[in-house]
Amino acid sequence: GESVGLHLPTLSVQEGDNSIINCAYSNSASDYFIWYKQESGKGPQFIIDIRSNMDKRQGQRVTVLLNKTVKHLSLQIAATQPGDSAVYFCAEISTTSGTYKYIFGTGTRLKVLA
Amino acid sequence: NAGVTQTPKFQVLKTGQSMTLQCAQDMNHEYMSWYRQDPGMGLRLIHYSVGAGITDQGEVPNGYNVSRSTTEDFPLRLLSAAPSQTSVYFCASSLGRFNTEAFFGQGTRLTVV
Numbered sequence: 001g002e003s004v005g006l007h008l009p010t011l012s013v014q015e016g017d018n019s020i021i022n023c024a025y026s027n028s029a030s031d032y033f034i035w036y037k038q039e040s041g042k043g044p045q046f047i048i049d050i051r052s053n054m055d056k057r058q059g060q061r062v063t064v065l066l067n068k069t070v071k072h073l074s075l076q077i078a079a080t081q082p083g084d085s086a087v088y089f090c091a092e093i094s095t096t097s098g099t100y101k102y103i104f105g106t107g108t109r110l111k112v113l114a
Numbered sequence: 115n116a117g118v119t120q121t122p123k124f125q126v127l128k129t130g131q132s133m134t135l136q137c138a139q140d141m142n143h144e145y146m147s148w149y150r151q152d153p154g155m156g157l158r159l160i161h162y163s164v165g166a167g168i169t170d171q172g173e174v175p176n177g178y179n180v181s182r183s184t185t186e187d188f189p190l191r192l193l194s195a196a197p198s199q200t201s202v203y204f205c206a207s208s209l210g211r212f213n214t215e216a217f218f219g220q221g222t223r224l225t226v227v
Contacts, residue, residue, distance in 0.1 A: 031212075032212075032214045034214050034215075041220075041221075042220060042221070043118075043204050043206075043218030043219050043220055043221055044157070044204070044206075044216075044218050045218070046214070046215040046216060046217070049214040049215070089156060089157070091157075093212065093214060095212065101159075101173075102147070102159055102162075102216075103159075103173075104149075104156040104157040104158070105156050106154055106155065106156040107156060
């Protein structure tokens, strides 16, 4: 079946280092992939998205990479800061055959060590 | 501009009770949706609406009803609460159905005893 999942449930990184959060997906027909950040007690917050016909997109301190060959999505955070500590979700939007599906992964917790 | 507002933030229900979770947005977004978040399960789509008067089922619709009489409001009704509905509920909105940037509310933590 279709699924969006994450390899690492918890990732600990030193402040100032780069972070890489990974996500595997199984629906090759998805049109968009999105990363969200969720801080404790808050709703998810949009970070960045990438269309399925792209392989890289950069934002402010973040880069999303899409490898359709192995169905892999990653979020890279440069110079990780304490404020980056949160749970990160990948999600995909699929609009196959007129149906609409917005599927979230289970999340990875990022801990930034001082 | 308040964004997406959910009420209440916390709620305890007894099994069999009914209640409505409120969601309102002031961004004139067409698309609104309800998710539940359970540990280890990510967010799962319950119901969504692509505009006033139009709703559709998501991944886990059983036990929940929605309506969309206005663009701003999208309430979620629990018909007869069950312990399996204990969860954190999030409402989200976006400009359109295929717009990737969704804005989420703060969530409602519901406990059914």
